[in-house]
Amino acid sequence: MKAQSMLSFLAAVLLAVAGVSGALAAPAPDANSVLILDTTNGGSAYSTEATAQGFTAVVETAANWATYTQADFESFRAIILGDPTCGSVSAISAAEANRATWSAAVGAGPKLFVGTDEQFHFGQGGSQLISSGIAFVTSEAGETGLYISLSCYYHGTPTDTPVPVLDQFGSFTVGEAPGCFDDAHIVASHPALSGTTDASLSNWGCSVHEVFNSFPGTGFVPLAIAEGVAGVGEMSFGDGTRGIPYILASGAGIVPVGAQQIPALSPWALAALAGLLGLGAVLVLRRNRPAA
Numbered sequence: 001m002k003a004q005s006m007l008s009f010l011a012a013v014l015l016a017v018a019g020v021s022g023a024l025a026a027p028a029p030d031a032n033s034v035l036i037l038d039t040t041n042g043g044s045a046y047s048t049e050a051t052a053q054g055f056t057a058v059v060e061t062a063a064n065w066a067t068y069t070q071a072d073f074e075s076f077r078a079i080i081l082g083d084p085t086c087g088s089v090s091a092i093s094a095a096e097a098n099r100a101t102w103s104a105a106v107g108a109g110p111k112l113f114v115g116t117d118e119q120f121h122f123g124q125g126g127s128q129l130i131s132s133g134i135a136f137v138t139s140e141a142g143e144t145g146l147y148i149s150l151s152c153y154y155h156g157t158p159t160d161t162p163v164p165v166l167d168q169f170g171s172f173t174v175g176e177a178p179g180c181f182d183d184a185h186i187v188a189s190h191p192a193l194s195g196t197t198d199a200s201l202s203n204w205g206c207s208v209h210e211v212f213n214s215f216p217g218t219g220f221v222p223l224a225i226a227e228g229v230a231g232v233g234e235m236s237f238g239d240g241t242r243g244i245p246y247i248l249a250s251g252a253g254i255v256p257v258g259a260q261q262i263p264a265l266s267p268w269a270l271a272a273l274a275g276l277l278g279l280g281a282v283l284v285l286r287r288n289r290p291a292a
Contacts, residue, residue, distance in 0.1 A: 027075035030056055034138065035076040037065055039084060039091040040149070042119030046082040049130050055138060062094035073105030078137040078145035081165070082130070083119035086209075089153040096165050103168030109143035110136055110251030111220075112192045113166065115174065115210035117151045125200035129193070136192035136251065145251075150174065155209040159232050169250075170216030175233075177226045177246070180206035184246070185227035187237045192249050193223055211244035223247040 028035070033056040036046050047057035055077060060068075073079060079102055084091040095102070112133045118126035137145030154161055159175035166172040184201035186193055201207055201224060208226040213233035222235065222245035233244040 027072050028056070028058065028077075031077070032056060032138075033058055033076050034078045034080055034134070035060060035073070036080045036082065037062065037092065037095055039087075039094070040080070040082045040151075042082045042085050042122075045119045045122060045127075045130060046080050046134070046147075049127075049134055050080070050138075053131075053134060053138070055134075065094045066098060068098070068101065070101050070105045073102045074144055076105075076144055077141075078109075078134070078147060079106065080134070080137070080147045081149065082147070083114075083117045083126075083149040083151040086117040086120040086152040091151070092153070092165055099165055099168055106144050106146045109145040110140055111146045111169070111249065112137055112148070113172075113212075113220075113248045114147075114149045115154075115212065115246035116149070116204075116208055117206075118149060120152075121204040121207075124204050125196065126204075128195045128200060132194040132196065133192050135194070136190075136249070139191065140251070150210050152209045155206075157210075160213045170219070171214060172212060172216075173214045174210040175213050175231075177208040177211050177229055177244070181208040181226050181229065182206070183227045184208060184224055185241055185243060186224050187239065187241065187245075188221060188223045188249075190223050190249055193247075208246045211246045212248060213244070215245070215248055220248045220250045223249050 032054065034050045036050070036057060036059045038059045038061050041047055041059055047059050050057040058076070081092055081095055114129070114133070118129045120126065122130075133147050137147045139145070148165065150163070154163070154174045154176065156176055157174070160173040161175060163172045163174055182203050182205065184207045185198050186196065186201070211226050211229065211233060224247040225235070225237070225241070225243035225245050227241055227243040229244045231244065234242060235245065236242045
């Protein structure tokens, strides 16, 4: 009897603890779910857009985020650390703490890193960047994509400041663009910038908060730059412009601006080309055949 009472007491205690602590991490509820850290949801901008695109948005608290395993993170179509409306870096402290776990879950999935506060400028072009960015990082079935906005976290910091939340993907350093820099320029055609233009990314009254002074030489490509900004990280591009990148991407579909594009041939055209090459080879052989 005493044993049964003790078991009942322990069960009651466990239930009480569970009720206080709330639900812990769990795998994605379906195959089309995205995971958003609640301190970076920007007034629900990211969850609203993900839902509009047909995804199940799971907005998680920092406490529960800390309990996720790599397998939990891998079950999501994408992980999103959005712009907390020009917030401080403390907004991503939970993500920094277990970055090795969720970064391993991302692996080779599509990635988008943004050096500005797109949610703060939602009505000035930021909404389109959020929309196309989410569409890109969720574009590869079977992979976990990653969208990270650096918001205003590093505005005012020295050149070559390390970015801990990105360090599992290589060495990334950032610095402040001069003043409230407003001249953004797109240097690559890419799905993550679908629907955006230089005009829609510029004149935000601080279009660029962080520029990437350094980033891994392989795997990441600049999509947009603070045009004309000189200094550490300055690059030249195929359209004749120069500047320092502030939006980077990793994944398929990147075509540098100014690069020559070779049109793809249809299967019929390829077959015809093969036939012509074969006929040409036969004629050459006949011409070079020794006389009998």
